[in-house]
Amino acid sequence: MEVTTCLTLKDLISTKKPKSDPVTDGRSAYKENMFDRFKISPRLPLRSEPIDLSKHKSFTPERIPVTPVKVAERPQADPWTPTANLKMLISAASPEIRDREKKKELFRPIENNGIEKTDTDLQLMDCVDDIDDLEKRPSRKQKSLGLLCQKFLARYPSYPISTEKMTISLDEAASSLGVERRRIYDIVNVLESLHLVGRVAKNQYCWHGQHNLNETLSDLQRVGEKQNYRAQIACFHFKDMGMEYKCDEQKKGCNMDQQNTPFIELSEADCPSVSSSSRKDKSLRIMSQKFVMLFLVSTTKIISLEIAAKILIEESQDAADHSKFKTKVRRLYDIANVLTSLGLIKKVHVTDERGRKPAFKWIGPADFSAGVDQKMEVTTTTPSPDSKKEACSLSPASDRVKQRLFRHSSFNVVQSFTNVKRKVCSQPCSPQKPQGVESSDSYASKMAHLATIYKQKTEEDSKHISSTSRNGSTGNAALPFSVVVPVPVKSDYCVQPVVHEVPHKTIHEPLSIVPPSQSHEECTNHGFVPNQPYMYLPSNSVIMLCGNLSEGKASEQLAKSLHLVPGSDSPTSEESNTSKQERPTKRQHTGKDDAPLSLVLPKKSRLHDTQSLWKTVCKPTTPEQLHHVSSGKEYNTEPGTKPNNLGEHTEQVGSTLLPSDHVHVQPAVPPQFLYVPTTAGLNGFNFLVHANHSVGLSPSQLASLNVPYVMVPSSALTAFPFICSPAVPSGANCSSSNGGMNFSQAGTSSPTHLTIGASQMAAPQLFEAAVDQAKNSSPLSTSTGSGMCGGSKADSHDCLSQSVHNAKLHKSPTPSTPKSIRPIHKDAFFKTPGSLDVSSSRKRQRTQTRTSSSAQRKLDIDSSVVN
DNA sequence: ATATCCCGCCACCTG
DNA sequence: CAGGTGGCGGGATAT
Known part of the structure; x- marks a missing residue:
């Protein structure tokens, strides 16, 4: 199978954004601004990657934490870095050029002879024009969750100073971003799953930044391994390969395993009602975590949407309605968009005998384990979530370095290596095992x-x-x-x-x-x-x-x-x-x-x-x-x-x-x-x-x-x-x-x-x-x-x-x-919410996720407030 | 046609 | 009850 990288956000970004747009009005304009901002943003590499976490880190200081969303003017005015300049240039040219390029690509097959080519170009131009006209209204891409997420993220520093707690008002965010609140929920939920944000109160979240990301990832990985996701993935792969064979058994085993395992992990926090296994998966948050887990446990770091969906659908998967599958996939796309904008994954395609299948590849930190360990040591003393952050101030640096290294190795190969390495490192002696x-x-x-x-x-x-x-x-x-x-x-x-x-x-x-x-x-x-x-x-x-x-x-x-x-x-x-x-x-x-x-x-x-x-x-x-x-x-x-x-x-x-x-x-x-x-x-x-x-x-x-x-x-x-x-x-x-x-x-x-x-x-x-x-x-x-x-x-x-x-x-x-160390640090995910929830008001154990989640939220809030 | 995924209805909850 | 959340899936748009 070959993996082809696809551009997702890139596309989004590249999409031409015609400016003035009566229809789209402020909203679109807004987006565009945001967009521009991104372009200039140092963190965007040539590839117009979404948000590169690692880069983010480095630039954190520069970022204005609470900046109000909008950059009315063209930020391009003063690029911060060479890259930014380049980006700017690209962006400047991008709209038409990119579109043209795209079109060309489409027509490329025909471009064999000059004449045709010319024609094609003309056509393209026409198309472009048309498009421009059409573009008056914000294209779908411009409204994509991924882009929205980028905008959202752009508002906050990757590594906020611990002291300053940045609160996020959903309403404000929604209005400033020019979207419905519903959309913000989608984003926030995913971010929350990675602990990038935390719910503080109704309509209010606090921005944690990436201080804990590595920890979170580490925890997720651990949980994922516990959940036997790797085997499940393998099972499905196996299946895909046409080896039905015993897969079921395996699967069962996996599922059983899954079921048996008290859903202690993160999910617990998010979804206290473990019992309601059926429900837990429905939560976008949990789905997100699981999705990430799949990547973390995967040896290839590539997870196809299909498999992810199947695994996430749970045991009910059987014939589980096609509709269910579809829904799942939809959700996964939502999640994937956010993760992509976070720079944690990227879209790719896996090609197998059955053709090309959409998939995502993990491009986020792969060496977080080590980082975590370090953190752990440091952090260990301060178990509380908050303290965690503070402690993190230390780790970030190291992580950053690592991440950078990782990043530098832009080659997939290298990445994979890194991943492997990481895994290996964590193995026998590693804490994870225990x-x-x-x-x-x-x-x-x-x-x-x-x-x-x-x-x-x-x-x-x-x-x-x-x-x-x-x-x-x-x-x-x-x-x-x-x-x-x-x-x-x-x-x-x-x-x-x-x-x-x-x-x-x-x-x-x-x-x-x-x-x-x-x-x-x-x-x-x-x-x-x-x-x-x-x-x-x-x-x-x-x-x-x-x-x-x-x-x-x-x-x-x-x-x-x-x-x-x-x-x-x-x-x-x-x-x-x-x-x-x-x-x-x-x-x-x-x-x-x-x-x-x-x-x-x-x-x-x-x-x-x-x-x-x-x-x-x-x-x-x-x-x-x-x-x-x-x-x-x-x-x-x-x-x-x-x-x-x-x-x-x-x-x-x-x-x-x-x-x-x-x-x-x-x-x-x-x-x-x-x-x-x-x-x-x-x-x-x-x-x-x-x-x-x-x-x-x-x-x-x-x-x-x-x-x-x-x-x-x-x-x-x-x-x-x-x-x-x-x-x-x-x-x-x-x-x-x-x-x-x-x-x-x-x-x-x-x-x-x-x-x-x-x-x-x-x-x-x-x-x-x-x-x-x-x-x-x-x-x-x-x-x-x-x-x-x-x-x-x-x-x-x-x-x-x-x-x-x-x-x-x-x-x-x-x-x-x-x-020994490893075991120690598991705070983040397992922490409070779940337990609190249960112990405290656990008012009802309704099977409903929602309730639980709500309860949890309350708890979260409480705890956070206390802190 | 298939892949994406936006949009917003509406059920559930909380305050 | 009003408002906050967010599951869900129709259907538009992109490929």
């Missing part, structure tokens, strides 16, 4: 089930795939699993289906070996050797393969090898020198604050065992073998993979990464393959990274290393700073990158990567989702991890089974993670 833990048991089991199903499906598909290669065109169809790696029949590689060993781990367990018997034929087609077992590597797993493990220990070994070393090397003193060396190096690389996980080679933990292990490993790792593996595109049975890309990638990988000539094993550095799962449907292309890569080996060394091939999902790269092809001395990049290396950088060395990363498919990563969730939610994973980990690990988290995400989590060398 929370999810609560419901984990049931959840885990469900996920396990899901995973199982998935696996089955996958296996089944893999068979089919081999025989009937799915056309790559529909990347979407890609199955979740990333790679099927042939296991040399005689090879020493011994991978045990650890999965089976530990029930709970099933979910986590990335590997599964398909018995040769199952599909020799197909396998053969793909280059598999008959009877050759192959290993199924779920997209979400990170695996290190070690050769020659005795069966009994295989899993253990594997586990060891696989597990990522958490921040601390401390684990075992027994570690081999090699590992030690490596770690330090890596550390350096990953040095950045958010440093992705540092992939440490845990195996060293048991020197002896490991060594032997290594030996064996090395053996198998002959150039040929490696090559075999790497070159075998065939192996990549992933249905979703795009043939083209795949081919290219493979080739490149093979040529670039595999110094076949020089392959010689270095005893010191046992070959390990790090399997990095694809994320978010990245072409389904994964890489096997030689573990050593991660080490700060010199290029030459790397080259000399016997490296299999590496398939790295873009997202994964972020997490693994060290990843680089042996051929490329990218070490510098990796190490230096503070943002964590980003894909782009990696790309420098190998273009291939980039290509891959770029395409993020909305494709479901069911498995991934399942794994993640299971992981997150289930505490068991950690405890049970021992099986996998081989007990060496100090931290269960370190288990290899952990997904990349987890791995990434380990940012700092220090193992001790702030997990």
